[in-house]
Every structure is written in C-alpha cells, then in structure tokens.
Amino acid sequence: MSTSAIPAAAELILPAPAKLNLMLHILGRRADGYHELQTLFQFLDFGDELGFALRQDGQIQLHTPIDGVPHDSNLIVRAARLLQQQTGCTLGTDIWLDKRLPMGGGIGGGSSDAATTLLGLKHLWQLDCSEDQLADMGLSLGADVPVFVRGHAAFAEGVGEKLQPVTLSEPWFLVAIPQVLVSTVEIFSDPELTRDTPPIKVRSLLEGGGHNDCLPVVQKRYPEVRNALNLLNKFVPAKLTGTGACVFGSFPNEDDADKVARQLPGTLPSFIAQGRNISMLHRRLGILVKK
Ligand SMILES: C[C@](O)(CO)[C@H](O)COP(=O)(O)OP(=O)(O)OC[C@H]1O[C@@H](n2ccc(N)nc2=O)[C@H](O)[C@@H]1O
Numbered sequence: 156m157s158t159s160a161i162p163a164a165a166e167l168i169l170p171a172p173a174k175l176n177l178m179l180h181i182l183g184r185r186a187d188g189y190h191e192l193q194t195l196f197q198f199l200d201f202g203d204e205l206g207f208a209l210r211q212d213g214q215i216q217l218h219t220p221i222d223g224v225p226h227d228s229n230l231i232v233r234a235a236r237l238l239q240q241q242t243g244c245t246l247g248t249d250i251w252l253d254k255r256l257p258m259g260g261g262i263g264g265g266s267s268d269a270a271t272t273l274l275g276l277k278h279l280w281q282l283d284c285s286e287d288q289l290a291d292m293g294l295s296l297g298a299d300v301p302v303f304v305r306g307h308a309a310f311a312e313g314v315g316e317k318l319q320p321v322t323l324s325e326p327w328f329l330v331a332i333p334q335v336l337v338s339t340v341e342i343f344s345d346p347e348l349t350r351d352t353p354p355i356k357v358r359s360l361l362e363g364g365g366h367n368d369c370l371p372v373v374q375k376r377y378p379e380v381r382n383a384l385n386l387l388n389k390f391v392p393a394k395l396t397g398t399g400a401c402v403f404g405s406f407p408n409e410d411d412a413d414k415v416a417r418q419l420p421g422t423l424p425s426f427i428a429q430g431r432n433i434s435m436l437h438r439r440l441g442i443l444v445k446k
Pocket residue numbers: 176179188189190191192194261266296297298299300313314315339340343397398
C-alpha cells in the first residue's frame with residue numbers, strides 16, 4: 156500500500172478501512188428523528204490511511220485538508236479533540252490523511268477515519284481508556300463509528316450501535332462508485348422511505364439475505380446510482396451499501412471480480428477488495444501491541 160501522502164515525520168501509520176452494509180432494514184423512527192435499523196457490517200481490505208506524530212503543545216493539526224470540509228469539522232479533528240476532552244490528555248498531534256475512499260459513498264470513510272483517530276491516539280498518547288469508552292465517544296461522532304472502533308464484522312441494531320459480532324464468509328467485492336454524493340440526511344428524511352420492516356433474528360438472516368430499504372428512495376433521487384445498479388446487475392446481483400452512492404456485487408475470487416470490472420464503462424469507476432471479519436486497523440494494532 157502506498158504511503159505517498161504521509162511524510163516520514165509520521166510516527167504511526169494506520170489504515171481506516173471501508174465497510175459495506177450487506178443488508179439494511181429500517182424498523183422505525185425514534186422521537187429524535189434517528190432511525191432504528193438492522194444491518195450487517197463487513198469490512199473491506201481497502202481504505203484510507205492516516206499518519207500521526209506526537210506534539211507536546213496540545214495542538215491538533217490535520218495537514219491534509221479535504222475539499223469542502225473545514226479543518227475543525229473534519230471527523231478526524233473532532234475525534235482527536237473529543238478524546239483530549241474526555242481523558243484530560245494535554246498532548247497533541249500532527250495528522251496526515253491519504254484519502255482513497257469516495258465521500259458520501261456509503262462505505263463509511265469519515266466514520267472509519269474517526270475510529271482510526273480514536274484508536275491511533277489512544278496508542279500514541281498511551282491512554283488508559285477502554286474500548287467501550289472509545290465506542291461511546293465514537294457514537295457521539297456518528298452512528299457508524301462504533302463498528303469501526305470494535306473492528307469485528309457485526310449485526311447491528313439500534314441506530315447502529317448495538318453490535319453483535321458475526322463471522323461471515325469473506326468473498327471478493329467489486330464496488331462501483333457512481334459519480335454523485337448521496338446525502339444520508341436527505342435519504343433518511345424522505346417521506347417515501349420504508350420505515351416499518353419487521354425485525355428479524357440474526358439466526359434467520361442467511362448470508363446474502365436481507366435487502367436495503369434505502370434502495371427505492373436512492374434510485375428515485377439519484378439516476379447515477381440507478382444506472383450503476385443496472386450496469387452491474389448485468390453480471391452479478393447488485394446491492395446498495397448504506398444510503399449509497401456505492402453499489403457492489405460479490406464474487407468467489409478476485410479474478411471473477413476483475414473480469415466484470417473490466418467490462419464496466421470508464422464513466423463508472425470501481426475498486427475490488429476482499430470482505431474482512433476483522434478490520435485491517437485491528438490487525439495492525441494487534442501487531443503493534445504484541446511488539
Ligand atoms: C446509513 C448508515 O451508513 C448505515 O450503516 C448509517 O446508519 C449512517 O451512519 P453515519 O453516516 O455515521 O450517520 P450519522 O452521521 O450519525 O447521521 C447522519 C444523518 O443520518 C440520519 N440517520 C443516521 C443513522 C440512523 N440510524 N438514523 C438516521 O436517521 C440522521 O438524519 C443523521 O443526522
């Protein structure tokens with residue numbers, strides 16, 4: 156994996172992997188407007204990469220800005236500041252980001268960056284906080300952050316924070332990236348969204364089963380996503396991850412995924428990655444802790 160966007164000054168380099176929602180059922184809406192979900196999360200062995208270097212002056216400085224996202228709104232900076240506040244830590248950090256995941260893609264780039272920041276800085280600042288505390292902090296940043304903090308494929312309920320680890324097969328995925336940014340808020344506010352899918356037991360959820368309740372609304376609002384689903388459906392059953400925009404199909408091996416990728420038009424970029432039950436971040440941190 157290239158680390159070109161991350162300078163040698165970084166003392167700690169960690170991955171921030173993507174996730175897929177293999178299914179997403181919407182059971183209802185809470186009084187605060189958030190939706191009760193059931194979803195199956197699996198990680199991909201593809202993602203962003205973050206570099207961290209220690210600062211003694213308490214400053215949090217992200218050196219690689221994202222277009223359209225102010226420094227202080229970036230989930231990386233927000234996660235770092237939250238960790239400082241919650242632990243009383245007076246250390247700071249320089250951070251560099253190698254952004255590879257499309258934004259607004261439904262593959263959790265911002266959430267994963269936030270989780271990698273929480274776990275990376277716990278390591279760099281040598282903090283004594285538990286995974287439960289980090290998952291709670293993560294939840295206050297976004298519904299998808301806790302699963303990245305835990306690092307295990309999971310059946311999620313609640314708003315996405317009640318996680319039950321699951322072991323799934325680890326197929327190869329072709330993920331196509333429609334060139335449009337889908338607003339999660341917009342999809343969850345659509346009056347036509349199905350919000351009354353009956354709950355199912357994880358036991359009865361066969362692998363590959365379930366559906367995505369966001370699909371009809373996303374297809375209606377975003378022709379780019381509709382086109383991508385139609386194109387991919389010619390080769391493999393195509394699914395939507397989260398609220399989109401990305402769509403994906405699964406394959407038993409990388410070659411089969413690659414053959415289909417070659418037949419997609421240049422206007423529909425894609426990448427191939429393997430599904431993972433343990434996130435790359437946790438594999439890497441596990442190695443660091445054992446050293
Ligand atoms: C769609 C999923 O990606 C599935 O994994 C997540 O549920 C969304 O997670 P996320 O991007 O971390 O979402 P957040 O940043 O917490 O919420 C963005 C917006 O989505 C809506 N939202 C999100 C999660 C949820 N369970 N119900 C909601 O209604 C809310 O309007 C919220 O203001």
